[in-house]
Amino acid sequence: MKIRTIETYPLLYRLPSPYGDANGLKTFRSAYLIRIGTDDGVSGWGECADALETLHKGFHERIIPELIGQPAADRRKLVRSVKKLHARAASAVGMALSEIAALRAGMNITEIWGGRFRDKVPVYASFQSYTADADWRKRSVEAVERAAAAGFDAFKVKIGGKPIEDDQRHIADVQAAISGNMRLALDANQSYDAAAALAWRPLLERQPRLLWLEEPLRIQYVADYGLLRQRMPVPLAGGENLEAAADFLPLLTQRALDYITPDPLHVTGIDEYRATLSMARAFGIRATPHAFDGALTRLHALLAQACLEPFGKMQPDAIEPVEWDAMDNPFTGLVPLRPSGGEVAVPRGPGIGIELDTDLLAFYRWDGSRYE
Numbered sequence: 001m002k003i004r005t006i007e008t009y010p011l012l013y014r015l016p017s018p019y020g021d022a023n024g025l026k027t028f029r030s031a032y033l034i035r036i037g038t039d040d041g042v043s044g045w046g047e048c049a050d051a052l053e054t055l056h057k058g059f060h061e062r063i064i065p066e067l068i069g070q071p072a073a074d075r076r077k078l079v080r081s082v083k084k085l086h087a088r089a090a091s092a093v094g095m096a097l098s099e100i101a102a103l104r105a106g107m108n109i110t111e112i113w114g115g116r117f118r119d120k121v122p123v124y125a126s127f128q129s130y131t132a133d134a135d136w137r138k139r140s141v142e143a144v145e146r147a148a149a150a151g152f153d154a155f156k157v158k159i160g161g162k163p164i165e166d167d168q169r170h171i172a173d174v175q176a177a178i179s180g181n182m183r184l185a186l187d188a189n190q191s192y193d194a195a196a197a198l199a200w201r202p203l204l205e206r207q208p209r210l211l212w213l214e215e216p217l218r219i220q221y222v223a224d225y226g227l228l229r230q231r232m233p234v235p236l237a238g239g240e241n242l243e244a245a246a247d248f249l250p251l252l253t254q255r256a257l258d259y260i261t262p263d264p265l266h267v268t269g270i271d272e273y274r275a276t277l278s279m280a281r282a283f284g285i286r287a288t289p290h291a292f293d294g295a296l297t298r299l300h301a302l303l304a305q306a307c308l309e310p311f312g313k314m315q316p317d318a319i320e321p322v323e324w325d326a327m328d329n330p331f332t333g334l335v336p337l338r339p340s341g342g343e344v345a346v347p348r349g350p351g352i353g354i355e356l357d358t359d360l361l362a363f364y365r366w367d368g369s370r371y372e
Protein backbone atom coordinates (compact mmCIF):
# COMPACT_ATOMS: atom_id res chain seq x y z
CA MET A 1 0.00 0.00 0.00
CA LYS A 2 2.01 2.93 -1.32
CA ILE A 3 1.13 6.62 -1.40
CA ARG A 4 0.10 7.41 -4.98
CA THR A 5 -1.56 10.84 -4.89
CA ILE A 6 -1.71 13.89 -2.61
CA GLU A 7 -4.31 16.53 -3.44
CA THR A 8 -4.17 19.90 -1.70
CA TYR A 9 -7.04 22.22 -0.80
CA PRO A 10 -6.05 25.73 0.31
CA LEU A 11 -9.17 27.59 1.47
CA LEU A 12 -9.78 31.26 2.15
CA TYR A 13 -12.72 33.27 3.48
CA ARG A 14 -12.45 37.03 3.83
CA LEU A 15 -14.43 38.13 6.89
CA PRO A 16 -17.10 40.74 6.12
CA SER A 17 -16.93 41.79 9.79
CA PRO A 18 -13.47 41.26 11.31
CA TYR A 19 -13.28 39.88 14.85
CA GLY A 20 -10.46 39.00 17.15
CA ASP A 21 -8.74 38.49 20.46
CA ALA A 22 -5.93 40.17 22.41
CA ASN A 23 -3.61 39.52 19.44
CA GLY A 24 -5.70 41.74 17.13
CA LEU A 25 -8.57 41.49 14.66
CA LYS A 26 -8.74 38.75 12.04
CA THR A 27 -9.71 39.84 8.52
CA PHE A 28 -9.87 36.32 7.08
CA ARG A 29 -10.13 32.66 7.99
CA SER A 30 -8.09 30.08 6.13
CA ALA A 31 -7.75 26.31 6.10
CA TYR A 32 -5.45 23.84 4.36
CA LEU A 33 -6.62 20.29 3.72
CA ILE A 34 -4.90 17.43 1.97
CA ARG A 35 -6.14 14.10 0.65
CA ILE A 36 -3.66 11.25 0.45
CA GLY A 37 -4.55 8.40 -1.90
CA THR A 38 -2.91 4.97 -2.05
CA ASP A 39 -2.28 2.59 -4.94
CA ASP A 40 -4.99 0.26 -3.64
CA GLY A 41 -7.65 2.96 -3.80
CA VAL A 42 -7.93 4.05 -0.14
CA SER A 43 -7.74 7.74 0.73
CA GLY A 44 -7.61 9.81 3.90
CA TRP A 45 -7.97 13.48 4.76
CA GLY A 46 -5.60 15.68 6.74
CA GLU A 47 -5.50 19.31 7.82
CA CYS A 48 -2.84 21.80 8.87
CA ALA A 49 -2.58 25.52 9.53
CA ASP A 50 -0.07 28.18 8.55
CA ALA A 51 0.21 30.88 5.88
CA LEU A 52 -1.38 29.39 2.75
CA GLU A 53 1.56 30.48 0.56
CA THR A 54 4.03 28.71 2.85
CA LEU A 55 2.06 25.48 3.04
CA HIS A 56 1.27 25.36 -0.67
CA LYS A 57 4.87 25.90 -1.71
CA GLY A 58 6.11 23.43 0.92
CA PHE A 59 3.72 20.66 -0.11
CA HIS A 60 4.17 21.00 -3.86
CA GLU A 61 7.93 21.61 -3.97
CA ARG A 62 9.16 19.33 -1.17
CA ILE A 63 6.64 17.28 0.76
CA ILE A 64 4.57 15.69 -2.00
CA PRO A 65 7.62 14.56 -4.04
CA GLU A 66 9.11 13.06 -0.87
CA LEU A 67 5.94 11.15 0.10
CA ILE A 68 4.88 9.72 -3.27
CA GLY A 69 5.78 6.03 -3.42
CA GLN A 70 6.32 5.69 0.36
CA PRO A 71 4.47 2.96 2.34
CA ALA A 72 1.27 4.54 3.74
CA ALA A 73 1.51 2.30 6.83
CA ASP A 74 4.79 3.96 7.91
CA ARG A 75 2.89 6.85 9.44
CA ARG A 76 5.16 7.74 12.34
CA LYS A 77 8.31 7.56 10.25
CA LEU A 78 6.79 9.72 7.51
CA VAL A 79 5.46 12.28 10.02
CA ARG A 80 8.98 12.55 11.46
CA SER A 81 10.52 13.16 8.05
CA VAL A 82 7.90 15.76 7.03
CA LYS A 83 8.36 17.47 10.40
CA LYS A 84 11.93 18.30 9.36
CA LEU A 85 10.57 20.14 6.32
CA HIS A 86 7.53 21.77 7.94
CA ALA A 87 6.23 20.79 11.38
CA ARG A 88 2.72 22.12 10.82
CA ALA A 89 2.37 20.22 7.54
CA ALA A 90 3.27 16.98 9.33
CA SER A 91 0.02 17.21 11.32
CA ALA A 92 -1.99 16.87 8.10
CA VAL A 93 0.07 13.87 6.99
CA GLY A 94 -0.47 12.16 10.35
CA MET A 95 -4.24 12.61 10.20
CA ALA A 96 -4.56 11.38 6.62
CA LEU A 97 -2.40 8.28 7.18
CA SER A 98 -4.30 7.45 10.40
CA GLU A 99 -7.56 7.51 8.49
CA ILE A 100 -6.05 5.30 5.77
CA ALA A 101 -4.92 2.77 8.41
CA ALA A 102 -8.44 2.67 9.88
CA LEU A 103 -10.09 2.33 6.47
CA ARG A 104 -7.75 -0.51 5.53
CA ALA A 105 -8.79 -2.28 8.74
CA GLY A 106 -12.48 -1.54 8.05
CA MET A 107 -12.68 0.19 11.40
CA ASN A 108 -13.42 3.56 12.89
CA ILE A 109 -10.25 5.39 13.85
CA THR A 110 -11.25 5.17 17.53
CA GLU A 111 -11.19 1.37 17.23
CA ILE A 112 -7.61 1.25 15.99
CA TRP A 113 -6.78 3.63 18.86
CA GLY A 114 -8.00 1.01 21.34
CA GLY A 115 -11.68 1.87 21.55
CA ARG A 116 -13.86 4.51 23.16
CA PHE A 117 -15.09 5.28 26.62
CA ARG A 118 -18.05 7.31 25.31
CA ASP A 119 -20.01 8.14 22.16
CA LYS A 120 -20.70 11.79 22.99
CA VAL A 121 -18.19 14.48 23.85
CA PRO A 122 -19.10 17.89 25.31
CA VAL A 123 -18.12 21.05 23.45
CA TYR A 124 -18.02 24.68 24.48
CA ALA A 125 -18.81 27.63 22.21
CA SER A 126 -15.67 29.67 21.68
CA PHE A 127 -15.82 33.34 20.76
CA GLN A 128 -13.47 36.02 19.50
CA SER A 129 -15.04 38.79 21.53
CA TYR A 130 -13.51 41.93 20.05
CA THR A 131 -14.66 43.86 16.99
CA ALA A 132 -13.84 47.37 15.78
CA ASP A 133 -17.33 48.55 16.76
CA ALA A 134 -17.87 50.90 19.68
CA ASP A 135 -20.57 48.53 20.95
CA TRP A 136 -18.34 45.42 20.84
CA ARG A 137 -19.48 44.37 24.32
CA LYS A 138 -23.13 44.36 23.29
CA ARG A 139 -22.33 42.37 20.11
CA SER A 140 -20.36 39.86 22.13
CA VAL A 141 -23.19 39.35 24.63
CA GLU A 142 -25.67 38.89 21.78
CA ALA A 143 -23.44 36.23 20.21
CA VAL A 144 -23.23 34.34 23.51
CA GLU A 145 -27.02 34.59 23.88
CA ARG A 146 -27.50 33.14 20.39
CA ALA A 147 -25.22 30.20 21.23
CA ALA A 148 -27.10 29.61 24.50
CA ALA A 149 -30.38 29.61 22.58
CA ALA A 150 -28.85 27.06 20.16
CA GLY A 151 -28.20 24.67 23.06
CA PHE A 152 -24.63 25.40 24.18
CA ASP A 153 -24.19 25.45 27.95
CA ALA A 154 -20.50 26.42 28.13
CA PHE A 155 -18.74 29.37 26.53
CA LYS A 156 -15.30 30.93 26.21
CA VAL A 157 -14.82 34.67 25.73
CA LYS A 158 -11.73 36.81 25.32
CA ILE A 159 -10.02 39.17 27.72
CA GLY A 160 -6.62 40.85 27.63
CA GLY A 161 -7.09 43.04 24.56
CA LYS A 162 -8.69 46.04 26.34
CA PRO A 163 -8.09 47.85 29.63
CA ILE A 164 -8.99 45.52 32.50
CA GLU A 165 -11.98 47.69 33.53
CA ASP A 166 -13.51 47.35 30.03
CA ASP A 167 -12.91 43.61 29.95
CA GLN A 168 -14.42 43.20 33.42
CA ARG A 169 -17.53 45.13 32.38
CA HIS A 170 -17.81 42.78 29.42
CA ILE A 171 -17.50 39.68 31.60
CA ALA A 172 -20.12 40.99 34.02
CA ASP A 173 -22.48 41.57 31.06
CA VAL A 174 -21.89 38.04 29.73
CA GLN A 175 -22.43 36.50 33.18
CA ALA A 176 -25.70 38.42 33.54
CA ALA A 177 -26.88 37.16 30.15
CA ILE A 178 -26.37 33.42 30.79
CA SER A 179 -28.37 31.30 33.17
CA GLY A 180 -27.19 29.78 36.43
CA ASN A 181 -26.35 26.32 35.13
CA MET A 182 -24.14 27.61 32.29
CA ARG A 183 -20.37 27.89 32.55
CA LEU A 184 -17.87 30.42 31.29
CA ALA A 185 -14.13 30.31 30.51
CA LEU A 186 -11.97 33.43 30.06
CA ASP A 187 -9.01 33.50 27.64
CA ALA A 188 -6.35 36.22 27.89
CA ASN A 189 -4.08 34.91 25.09
CA GLN A 190 -0.92 35.47 27.18
CA SER A 191 -1.61 39.20 27.65
CA TYR A 192 -0.69 39.85 31.28
CA ASP A 193 2.08 39.65 33.80
CA ALA A 194 1.37 38.10 37.20
CA ALA A 195 0.43 41.46 38.78
CA ALA A 196 -2.12 42.26 36.04
CA ALA A 197 -3.55 38.74 36.27
CA LEU A 198 -3.98 39.17 40.04
CA ALA A 199 -6.02 42.31 39.38
CA TRP A 200 -8.72 39.90 38.19
CA ARG A 201 -8.89 38.11 41.53
CA PRO A 202 -11.67 40.19 43.17
CA LEU A 203 -13.96 39.65 40.18
CA LEU A 204 -13.11 35.95 39.88
CA GLU A 205 -13.88 35.44 43.58
CA ARG A 206 -17.42 36.66 42.90
CA GLN A 207 -17.82 34.28 39.89
CA PRO A 208 -18.05 30.72 41.18
CA ARG A 209 -19.16 29.29 37.85
CA LEU A 210 -15.99 29.89 35.86
CA LEU A 211 -14.63 26.88 33.98
CA TRP A 212 -11.09 28.23 33.79
CA LEU A 213 -8.85 31.22 33.17
CA GLU A 214 -6.80 30.52 30.03
CA GLU A 215 -3.26 31.76 29.41
CA PRO A 216 -3.17 34.90 31.55
CA LEU A 217 0.67 34.83 31.15
CA ARG A 218 3.19 33.79 28.54
CA ILE A 219 3.16 30.01 28.72
CA GLN A 220 6.95 29.97 29.26
CA TYR A 221 6.48 31.61 32.70
CA VAL A 222 5.95 28.26 34.39
CA ALA A 223 6.95 29.37 37.90
CA ASP A 224 4.57 32.35 37.73
CA TYR A 225 1.77 30.02 36.63
CA GLY A 226 2.52 27.88 39.69
CA LEU A 227 2.29 30.91 41.97
CA LEU A 228 -0.87 32.14 40.29
CA ARG A 229 -2.46 28.72 40.66
CA GLN A 230 -1.99 29.07 44.44
CA ARG A 231 -3.55 32.52 44.55
CA MET A 232 -6.39 32.47 42.01
CA PRO A 233 -9.85 31.13 42.87
CA VAL A 234 -10.30 29.63 39.40
CA PRO A 235 -8.62 26.75 37.50
CA LEU A 236 -5.83 27.76 35.11
CA ALA A 237 -5.51 26.45 31.54
CA GLY A 238 -2.97 26.79 28.74
CA GLY A 239 -0.52 25.34 26.24
CA GLU A 240 -2.36 25.61 22.90
CA ASN A 241 0.79 26.56 20.95
CA LEU A 242 3.12 23.84 22.26
CA GLU A 243 4.40 21.43 19.63
CA ALA A 244 5.37 18.21 21.42
CA ALA A 245 4.22 16.13 24.38
CA ALA A 246 7.57 16.85 26.09
CA ASP A 247 6.94 20.62 25.83
CA PHE A 248 4.15 20.15 28.39
CA LEU A 249 6.47 18.49 30.92
CA PRO A 250 7.54 21.68 32.79
CA LEU A 251 3.88 22.66 33.23
CA LEU A 252 2.92 19.17 34.38
CA THR A 253 5.87 18.42 36.66
CA GLN A 254 5.64 21.82 38.35
CA ARG A 255 1.85 21.54 38.75
CA ALA A 256 1.49 24.93 37.06
CA LEU A 257 -1.92 24.36 35.42
CA ASP A 258 -5.24 22.66 36.11
CA TYR A 259 -5.89 22.03 32.40
CA ILE A 260 -3.54 21.68 29.49
CA THR A 261 -4.99 22.74 26.13
CA PRO A 262 -3.12 20.85 23.37
CA ASP A 263 -4.17 21.46 19.75
CA PRO A 264 -3.89 18.68 17.12
CA LEU A 265 -2.83 21.35 14.60
CA HIS A 266 0.09 22.48 16.73
CA VAL A 267 1.30 19.27 18.39
CA THR A 268 3.11 17.53 15.52
CA GLY A 269 1.07 14.55 14.40
CA ILE A 270 -2.06 12.95 15.81
CA ASP A 271 0.01 10.21 17.51
CA GLU A 272 2.03 12.84 19.41
CA TYR A 273 -1.21 14.66 20.21
CA ARG A 274 -2.68 11.49 21.73
CA ALA A 275 0.56 10.90 23.64
CA THR A 276 0.10 14.39 25.12
CA LEU A 277 -3.38 13.49 26.36
CA SER A 278 -2.05 10.29 27.92
CA MET A 279 0.75 12.20 29.61
CA ALA A 280 -1.76 14.63 31.15
CA ARG A 281 -3.67 11.62 32.54
CA ALA A 282 -0.42 10.20 33.95
CA PHE A 283 0.15 13.49 35.82
CA GLY A 284 -3.47 13.78 36.96
CA ILE A 285 -3.97 17.06 35.13
CA ARG A 286 -6.96 17.62 32.88
CA ALA A 287 -6.74 18.08 29.11
CA THR A 288 -9.25 20.22 27.24
CA PRO A 289 -8.33 20.41 23.55
CA HIS A 290 -7.80 23.74 21.83
CA ALA A 291 -9.52 23.28 18.45
CA PHE A 292 -10.57 26.73 17.26
CA ASP A 293 -9.10 26.47 13.76
CA GLY A 294 -10.03 23.57 11.56
CA ALA A 295 -13.20 21.49 11.39
CA LEU A 296 -11.36 18.27 10.49
CA THR A 297 -8.89 18.94 13.30
CA ARG A 298 -11.78 19.40 15.72
CA LEU A 299 -13.19 16.06 14.59
CA HIS A 300 -9.84 14.42 15.39
CA ALA A 301 -9.88 16.11 18.81
CA LEU A 302 -13.39 14.73 19.39
CA LEU A 303 -12.37 11.22 18.27
CA ALA A 304 -9.33 11.31 20.59
CA GLN A 305 -11.41 12.65 23.48
CA ALA A 306 -13.89 9.78 22.99
CA CYS A 307 -10.96 7.39 23.62
CA LEU A 308 -9.57 9.19 26.68
CA GLU A 309 -10.16 7.54 30.03
CA PRO A 310 -12.19 9.51 32.62
CA PHE A 311 -10.19 12.04 34.66
CA GLY A 312 -11.68 11.03 37.99
CA LYS A 313 -13.90 8.57 39.77
CA MET A 314 -16.60 10.97 40.94
CA GLN A 315 -18.29 11.18 37.53
CA PRO A 316 -17.19 8.19 35.46
CA ASP A 317 -18.82 9.64 32.33
CA ALA A 318 -17.31 13.09 32.70
CA ILE A 319 -14.77 14.19 30.11
CA GLU A 320 -13.18 17.54 29.43
CA PRO A 321 -14.89 19.54 26.65
CA VAL A 322 -13.55 20.27 23.16
CA GLU A 323 -13.47 23.82 21.77
CA TRP A 324 -16.11 24.64 19.13
CA ASP A 325 -15.59 27.69 16.90
CA ALA A 326 -18.81 29.71 17.30
CA MET A 327 -17.73 32.57 15.02
CA ASP A 328 -18.50 33.36 11.37
CA ASN A 329 -16.49 30.62 9.63
CA PRO A 330 -17.91 28.64 6.67
CA PHE A 331 -15.24 25.95 7.07
CA THR A 332 -17.05 24.63 10.15
CA GLY A 333 -19.52 23.22 7.60
CA LEU A 334 -16.85 21.03 5.97
CA VAL A 335 -17.57 18.38 8.61
CA PRO A 336 -21.27 17.45 8.92
CA LEU A 337 -21.42 17.48 12.72
CA ARG A 338 -23.53 19.78 14.86
CA PRO A 339 -23.62 20.01 18.64
CA SER A 340 -26.88 19.14 20.34
CA GLY A 341 -27.45 19.95 23.99
CA GLY A 342 -23.79 21.00 24.32
CA GLU A 343 -22.48 17.66 23.04
CA VAL A 344 -21.38 16.14 19.74
CA ALA A 345 -22.13 12.54 18.79
CA VAL A 346 -18.76 11.12 17.68
CA PRO A 347 -19.16 9.34 14.31
CA ARG A 348 -18.81 5.54 14.30
CA GLY A 349 -18.35 4.71 10.61
CA PRO A 350 -15.12 3.50 8.97
CA GLY A 351 -12.18 5.91 9.06
CA ILE A 352 -13.30 9.24 10.49
CA GLY A 353 -16.92 8.26 9.95
CA ILE A 354 -18.00 11.23 7.82
CA GLU A 355 -17.61 12.66 4.33
CA LEU A 356 -16.22 16.15 3.93
CA ASP A 357 -18.34 18.66 1.97
CA THR A 358 -16.46 18.77 -1.34
CA ASP A 359 -18.69 21.58 -2.69
CA LEU A 360 -17.42 23.83 0.12
CA LEU A 361 -13.84 22.79 -0.67
CA ALA A 362 -14.34 23.89 -4.28
CA PHE A 363 -16.26 27.09 -3.47
CA TYR A 364 -13.71 28.52 -1.01
CA ARG A 365 -10.58 27.42 -2.84
CA TRP A 366 -7.89 30.10 -2.47
CA ASP A 367 -7.00 31.63 -5.86
CA GLY A 368 -3.42 32.45 -4.91
CA SER A 369 -4.06 36.18 -4.44
CA ARG A 370 -2.68 38.17 -1.51
CA TYR A 371 -5.00 38.32 1.45
CA GLU A 372 -3.09 39.94 4.33
Ligand code: MG
Pocket residue numbers: 187189214215240290
Ligand atom coordinates in the same frame (compact mmCIF):
# COMPACT_ATOMS: atom_id res chain seq x y z
MG1 MG B 1 -6.53 30.28 24.03
